[in-house]
Amino acid sequence: WHPARSGTNWMAPSDVPQWWAEHDGYLRCLSGKGNSALVFDYPLVGSGELSVDLLTGGAWGSFSYGGVLIAPRGLAFHDGTFPAMAIENIITPTGSALVKPDVNRWTLRIESGKNQVLNNGQLGYEIPGPSAAAPWLALCAWFRTDAAFRRLSISGDWRIPREVALVEGDCLVGWTGGFYDDAQTIRPAANVPIGRGGRRVAYGQRSTAPNDPAPSVPGAAFRLAPPRPANGGWFVKSGIIGAYVRTRDQATPDPIRLTYFRPLRNGEVLRYELFYQPGQQMVHPALDRLTFLLEPEGVRLHWMTDHPDAEAGDLSLDNVADEPDARRGPPRLPLVAGEWNRVALSLVDDEVVVELNGETIFRRKLEGTNDRLFSFFRYQNETSARVRNVALSGNWPEQIPQGDELFARTRQWTDAERQAESKL
Structure with a gap:
């Protein structure tokens, strides 16, 4: 437990x-x-x-x-x-x-x-x-x-079971967009x-x-x-999680987050595929507020603030930090434009390991205060999102x-x- x-x-x-x-x-x-x-x-x-x-x-x-x-x-x-x-x-x-x-x-x-x-x-x-x-x-x-x-x-x-598919058909049961008070469709209308x-x-x-x-x-x-109607928020159709661009002309960053309710545990791996189109379609993985920005030049970190209308202390809504010692793999991320890209997030002895298209690209120790809740994160005034084949596996007993x-x-x-x- x-x-x-x-x-x-x-x-x-x-x-x-x-x-x-x-x-x-x-x-x-x-x-x-x-x-x-x-x-x-x-x-x-x-x-x-x-x-x-x-x-x-x-x-x-x-x-x-x-x-x-x-x-x-x-x-x-x-x-x-x-x-x-x-x-x-x-x-x-x-x-x-x-x-x-x-x-x-x-x-x-x-x-x-x-x-x-x-x-x-x-x-x-x-x-x-x-x-x-x-x-x-x-x-x-x-x-x-x-x-x-x-x-x-x-x-x-x-x-x-040996693996759990975290999205079922046209349902998003177990997921919430409530962190930023965003709407979502849980079941078909x-x-x-x-x-x-x-x-x-x-x-x-x-x-x-x-x-x-x-x-x-x-x-x-x-x-x-x-x-409730999705109102432009997160939705799912035939097992594919989607989200549209909203308020593209808005100058202020507009973050959005979709969270799975059950924390990631040591020895578990969460896998999914994201569709990547530079400047148009992108979504980033996160654990708690710690977001791993998958940028072409390498993984950067973002800390989610409490609300898109209020900044947290000295942190801006689009704050970014670099941890070069945690980066792994090639100098540039192996992102493939116009294609589905495979992402895996795992926990090994409280270290988070991020893989992209089969290559390890980031590894760091998680703080003890991190709640390990997995999320998809993006700025909804910048990009839309498409994600499929979200699955969780672990070293669970028989x-x-x-x-x-x-x-x-x-x-x-x-x-x-x-x-x-x-x-x-």
Whole structure:
């Protein structure tokens, strides 16, 4: 397991690190700010059940798999994998009738072409199928740090794949453009009804319906509503991520970022192909705010500022730094104009390695504060973008941990952590 945070800027934590700990059979998020998540290290594909006990009461906890967020408090379905943040909320028709006041056991059942959410063994509702582009199990703590979980179980026919395609068809589930408040299309704009008793609440809006969520209709199904229009932001079609030039005549740099919600881990490689046309089509890889500008003369570094309308301290919106000692390979990058170019980003012992068309072009140590969230970055007033075949692979095990192994500690606590846990 590893902690992850929101890929958006408005809910990004400051200097408060996440700390998850197990005590008296419960796993709790003891510190952090904003929305926090604990993500299972390995992807899961297959069929069966994923179950966990969630402490209800005043806690804001949920669990997520495959782009589906099961949120007991208010029973909200979020179209987008937490912590990539919601682009729209679907208030489900089941209401709170199935929720007990203390601890509830929630189950996501995936089998025979059906995807069902159960609470305490009772069918709550059916949901859209989990996305193959986000096959990650996550435990989530919302806005506060009192969420608690226990008795996590994985049953059925599950396996750990050797590679994960991070884009599925016409969907961008697991990705967010929220860092710069940019629009994106998550799913195809099909006019599909939500279903009996359900309703859609657009991102950034509050539902005006009384006694939200909707009254209980056990077993009622719902479907996704049409997504927000892209408005020139990121979109995907037939597995190709695209973005158009916007405000080309604007003199001020206009950065834009598309982020995948799950951090890159040591031993993993993220590969993709970008279409390059000098001065017209280009996109750059980034980890956290650290951007690797793929320029013909070599890799240069850019640090993303908080917002395109506000510069960060002495940094300009188009700040650039050179680290010649980190450059590798030929003096000029092997970029091929008018063609698809292969890029690979990997982590080896906390060092990021960038490859272009089979050649290593950059290698440097990552700071410990870097959150390892991968992004595509560009200036939208300068270039458009096309990216395809985005895939992640890693040195993942063949067998899925079971029982107590699911929450086994991977390191010993420090003295400070033991003292803090005792006081808490």
